[in-house]
Each structure stands twice: as C-alpha cells, then as structure tokens.
Amino acid sequence: xEIDTLDRVLSQHPFFQSLDEGYRKLIVGxxxxxxxxxxxxxxxxxxxxxxxxxxxHGRVALEMHNGGKGPIIVETLGEGDVLGWSWLxxxxxxxxxxxxxELTRAIALDGQCLxxxxxxDHSLGYELLMRIVNLIAxxxxxxxxxxxxxxxxxxx
Amino acid sequence: xxxxxxxxxxxFKIRRSAQNTEDVFTLELERKNxxxxxxxxxxxxxxxxxxxxxxxxxxxxxxxxxxPHSLVHTTRAVGTVTRTLCQLKPGDEMGVRGPFGTSWPVExxxxxxxxxVTGGIGLAPLRPALYQMFARRExxxxxxxxxxxxxxxxxxxxxxxxxxxxxxxIETRVTVDAARRDWKGNVGVVTHLVGKIxxxxxxxxxxICGPEIMMRFTRVExxxxxxxxxxxFISMERNMKCAVGFCGHCQYGPHFICKDGPVxxxxxxxxxxxxxxx
Numbered sequence: 001x002e003i004d005t006l007d008r009v010l011s012q013h014p015f016f017q018s019l020d021e022g023y024r025k026l027i028v029g030x031x032x033x034x035x036x037x038x039x040x041x042x043x044x045x046x047x048x049x050x051x052x053x054x055x056x057h058g059r060v061a062l063e064m065h066n067g068g069k070g071p072i073i074v075e076t077l078g079e080g081d082v083l084g085w086s087w088l089x090x091x092x093x094x095x096x097x098x099x100x101x102e103l104t105r106a107i108a109l110d111g112q113c114l115x116x117x118x119x120x121d122h123s124l125g126y127e128l129l130m131r132i133v134n135l136i137a138x139x140x141x142x143x144x145x146x147x148x149x150x151x152x153x154x155x156x
Numbered sequence: 157x158x159x160x161x162x163x164x165x166x167x168f169k170i171r172r173s174a175q176n177t178e179d180v181f182t183l184e185l186e187r188k189n190x191x192x193x194x195x196x197x198x199x200x201x202x203x204x205x206x207x208x209x210x211x212x213x214x215x216x217x218x219x220x221x222x223x224p225h226s227l228v229h230t231t232r233a234v235g236t237v238t239r240t241l242c243q244l245k246p247g248d249e250m251g252v253r254g255p256f257g258t259s260w261p262v263e264x265x266x267x268x269x270x271x272x273v274t275g276g277i278g279l280a281p282l283r284p285a286l287y288q289m290f291a292r293r294e295x296x297x298x299x300x301x302x303x304x305x306x307x308x309x310x311x312x313x314x315x316x317x318x319x320x321x322x323x324x325x326i327e328t329r330v331t332v333d334a335a336r337r338d339w340k341g342n343v344g345v346v347t348h349l350v351g352k353i354x355x356x357x358x359x360x361x362x363x364i365c366g367p368e369i370m371m372r373f374t375r376v377e378x379x380x381x382x383x384x385x386x387x388x389f390i391s392m393e394r395n396m397k398c399a400v401g402f403c404g405h406c407q408y409g410p411h412f413i414c415k416d417g418p419v420x421x422x423x424x425x426x427x428x429x430x431x432x433x434x
Binding site: 059062063071072073074075078079080101102142146148149150 | 345
C-alpha cells in the first residue's frame with residue numbers, strides 16, 4: 001500500500017482522530033498493510049510484542065488458555081478497534097493469543113519503530129500514550145463489567 | 157386487568173412450555189374458561205403470575221401484542237416461585253393478574269430510527285415491541301438490536317433473531333461475555349456495540365432493558381453518539397407486589413415502578429437513576 005494511502009487510512013481511523021498531521025506522517029513511517037485469513041494466528045501469549053494493529057475490516061478474537069479447559073475468547077475486536085498495547089509496556093510480550101475470526105484487514109504499526117519516535121519526540125509520545133491510556137481505561141471498564149456477571153437475575 | 161378487583165387473579169392453564177436455555181423457560185397460557193377477547197396488552201407491560209400455594213411474581217409479557225389470543229411469558233428460574241413455574245406442565249393451572257404498567261412508546265417512535273439495547277433476559281420484555289414494529293415495519297427507519305448475554309448458551313430466541321434480520325431488515329449485533337472458540341460472533345460488553353452503529357441521533361429513539369448497570373453505561377454511550385435522554389426509554393425492575401401502587405414495595409423516588417413504570421422516559425428519572433440511596 002502506498003504511503004499516502006496508509007496516511008489516509010490512519011487519518012480516518014478513530015484511534016488517530018484529530019491527531020496532528022505531522023505526527024501522523026511520522027507514524028506512517030512505522031506502518032504497513034496486513035491481511036489475516038480466517039483462523040490465522042496473529043500472535044501468541046508470551047511472544048515478543050513487536051506490533052500493534054489498527055483494524056480496518058474483519059474480526060479478531062483475543063483468547064486466554066486455561067490449562068486443560070481449552071481456550072476462552074475474552075474479547076473480540078473489529079472495525080475501528082485497536083489490537084494490542086503490549087508493544088508499549090515492558091517487557092513487550094503479548095498477554096493473550098489473537099486470531100482472525102474472519103478475513104481481517106489491518107494496519108500493522110512497528111512497536112520498536114514507534115517507541116523510538118516517541119522517545120525522540122516526547123510530545124508525540126504523550127499524544128500516543130493518552131490515546132492508549134483511554135483505550136486501556138475503556139477495556140478495563142468493560143472487563144470489570146464482564147467480571148460482574150451483570151446478567152444474573154433477582155430471585156423470585 | 158380485572159376491572160372490578162385488580163388484586164383478584166384469573167385462572168389460566170398452561171398451553172405449552174419450553175426450555176429456552178439452561179435456566180430460562182417460556183410459558184404459553186390460555187384462560188381456563190376460554191375468553192374470546194384474548195389477552196390484550198401493550199409491549200413492555202407485565203403480569204403478576206401466581207403459583208397457587210407458593211407465591212406471586214411480576215413477569216413481563218414476551219408475546220406478540222398483535223396476536224393477543226396467546227399470552228406468553230419468558231422468565232428465568234432463579235427463586236422459589238419461578239422454579240416452581242418452570243416445572244408446570246401443559247394443563248396445569250395458575251393465577252394471572254394484569255396487564256400492569258407503562259409500555260414502550262412504539263407508536264410514538266414511528267418515523268424514527270430505533271436502537272434497542274438489551275442484555276440477558278431483558279430481550280423478553282422488548283420482544284413485544286419488536287413484534288409491533290414488524291407489523292408496521294415501513295413506518296420505521298433503521299432498527300438496531302444490540303443484545304448481550306453471559307455466554308452463547310444464554311442467548312434467547314436466537315432462531316427468531318436470525319429470522320428478524322432477514323425478514324424485517326433488523327441490524328442485529330449480538331455479543332457475549334466469554335465464549336469457546338466455536339463462537340464466531342462478538343465477545344465483549346453490549347455497551348461497546350453502541351458506538352459502532354450508524355444512526356441519525358436527532359431522529360432516533362432508544363429502548364433499553366437489562367441490568368441497571370448495563371442500562372447506566374448504555375446511556376453513557378448513547379450520550380456519546382448524541383441520543384438525548386428524552387429520546388431514551390428504559391424498563392426498570394423492582395420488587396413489585398401489589399402491582400397497582402398500593403403497597404409501596406416498588407417505590408422508586410417519587411414513582412411506583414408498577415404503575416408509573418416499568419417503562420420510563422429516561423429524562424424523567426435520570427436524577428435518581430443509579431443513585432445508591434434509592
């Protein structure tokens with residue numbers, strides 16, 4: 001995919017909404033287009049978190065393994081979502097497995113490349129960090145709601 | 157409702173019973189002594205179901221209001237009364253008082269896009285609203301059904317939901333809290349789906365039914381996409397006993413859920429909604 005096309009895709013993605021154009025152009029330098037077929041493993045728990053993904057189309061499942069009980073899907077992500085923040089948190093290892101549930105198109109962002117750019121330009125780092133923190137807060141809130149098992153009922 | 161004495165149950169017989177999920181079941185009832193007029197009700201209303209010698213519980217009506225000859229209730233077996241209810245067989249008798257309470261503003265919503273957000277057993281009180289909209293589908297814009305449950309095995313009416321998508325052009329988004337790998341749908345909270353729909357918020361009405369915490373955060377998400385409180389309706393649940401506003405068991409601030417609700421326009425209760433003291 002051409003650089004200008006990548007830039008356009010990123011500019012339209014909710015995660016990068018209203019990000020300064022100059023920063024976006026810096027980020028595009030770390031971006032590449034990726035496609036995952038249905039069932040394809042994107043990453044596995046414990047592997048090096050070299051990338052994160054801006055999902056354009058499709059659906060990705062995040063799984064955790066629970067010994068002999070097999071994998072449990074704990075979340076799915078789709079169009080407009082961001083997959084992964086382990087690239088930002090030492091020791092940069094994935095905490096889940098991820099696989100494509102259906103044909104999925106995404107922009108992969110090189111974590112090492114981005115970390116370097118964030119280190120060189122702290123304003124860019126702050127911008128990205130704020131967006132990631134927002135994402136983490138939303139996921140944490142969703143996880144708490146899932147843990148509450150809210151669909152239980154009053155007793156009659 | 158019995159026009160002479162709303163506290164007096166009428167005897168009904170079980171026509172059919174069906175297990176929907178591990179702990180949810182549906183009863184189809186008919187009057188013991190017949191009754192040509194059927195059982196007219198409005199979507200969102202509830203009945204008090206009386207298991208003789210055991211107790212009485214408020215249960216929403218989940219059938220089709222355009223076909224009132226059949227009275228349908230879907231409920232979860234979680235307590236003494238509902239566990240006994242789920243053991244009743246065709247031909248068994250029980251008492252019914254109702255219908256009680258306010259309803260979903262299905263007719264007032266004509267001309268709008270509709271967003272229905274529901275979780276768990278909350279789809280049951282909304283199903284009559286959907287049926288009524290389907291009967292006049294051309295009078296509504298887009299209809300979104302956002303539905304969450306604990307697991308794929310806890311999803312209600314899934315055969316029907318599949319049919320609704322095609323037959324009535326319903327945009328359906330279903331999600332569960334956790335799933336095995338054979339589940340190909342969404343996993344996550346239902347509130348997360350709100351931000352992913354495409355509606356004109358000024359011409360949208362939202363109907364929400366589910367656990368209060370789910371409804372609270374659904375309102376947060378509706379605010380984000382521009383749907384105002386006066387275009388949002390929620391169904392509240394409290395421990396209703398008399399169902400006619402006498403006993404006070406279901407008092408909710410200045411309201412009685414049984415007669416002022418269960419369906420409220422959100423702006424009329426937003427000052428007390430979610431408050432710990434109430």
